[in-house]
Amino acid sequence: xxxxxxxxxxxxxxxxxxxxxxxxxxxxxxxxxxxxxxxxxxxxxxxxxxxxxxxxxxxxxxxxxxxxxxxxxxxxxxxxxxxxxxxxxxxxxxxxxxxxxxxxxxxxxxxxxxxxxxxxxxxxxxxxxxxxxxxxxxxxxxxxxxxxxxxxxxxxxxxxxxxxxxxxxxxxxxxxxxxxxxxxxxxxxxxxxxxxxxxxxxxxxxxxx
Numbered sequence: 001x002x003x004x005x006x007x008x009x010x011x012x013x014x015x016x017x018x019x020x021x022x023x024x025x026x027x028x029x030x031x032x033x034x035x036x037x038x039x040x041x042x043x044x045x046x047x048x049x050x051x052x053x054x055x056x057x058x059x060x061x062x063x064x065x066x067x068x069x070x071x072x073x074x075x076x077x078x079x080x081x082x083x084x085x086x087x088x089x090x091x092x093x094x095x096x097x098x099x100x101x102x103x104x105x106x107x108x109x110x111x112x113x114x115x116x117x118x119x120x121x122x123x124x125x126x127x128x129x130x131x132x133x134x135x136x137x138x139x140x141x142x143x144x145x146x147x148x149x150x151x152x153x154x155x156x157x158x159x160x161x162x163x164x165x166x167x168x169x170x171x172x173x174x175x176x177x178x179x180x181x182x183x184x185x186x187x188x189x190x191x192x193x194x195x196x197x198x199x200x201x202x203x204x205x206x207x208x209x
Contacts, residue, residue: 018153019169019182028113028146028171028178035113035178036147037086040064040124043106044140044156059129060138062107063191065200066090067120069173073202075191076109079129086112092122111171113146116178122171123183123198126156127190128164135159135166135186142168144180152180160186165194 017026028038042062063077068090076084076092086093091112111122126140140156154169163186170181187193192204 016151016153018155019180021182025179025181026152028144028149028152028180032176034148035116038111038113038147039145040109040111041106041143041145042108042126042140043143044138060140061127061129062094062109062142063125063127064092064109065123065125065191065195065198065202066092067122067200069118069120071120073200075202077127077191079127079191086110089118091115091118113178116173116176119171119173119178121173123167123194123200124169124171125191125194126166126168133164134161135163136161140166144169154182154184156184158184158186160188163188164190167194167198170198 019026028035040062042060044060061078063075063079065073065075067073072089074090075082076090076094078094084090084093093110095108095110109124111119113119124142126142128135128138135156136159138156142154142156144152144154146152156166156168165187167183167185167187170183172179172181185197187197194200195202195204
């Protein structure tokens, strides 16, 4: 992959890979390469007047759908208090819930890639839980920070402002190699719509946080 430092394009800059439509995927863990806990961080704009429409601010949540190697499936997200666990299946854990975007660290999810064979696929997404969908104002960025190798950045660009959800990146295990592919696929619907779009095949019920 050739380095390309232009804004909005895929490339490598100071130990960071930015995925784009032109360069949508990269390997996180190759066969035989040791990895530990992958940090997935969502940051988005806060405290700016453009975030408000009809008097309500946006509550943007980080979450994921997962499918493990044994076929078990589920969701990790603040909604329904499904925070997961690093030390037991699904080996994915959400640190907390930033209701306003004001947290310095944003929202962080951790995925234990120490045993990549445990995973089949993980779909990382963001969901507007509260407020009028306005992805352009949220100006979100997700950064994947592995224990070795460059950070991987996915910008929530090309917004579709009436969509409630955005599938951000898909992690896939192929022969022990964990790869990440940029999705940035805006979907008009909640988690069930994400499930249907990516063929997860789970049952859903209403939940709150």
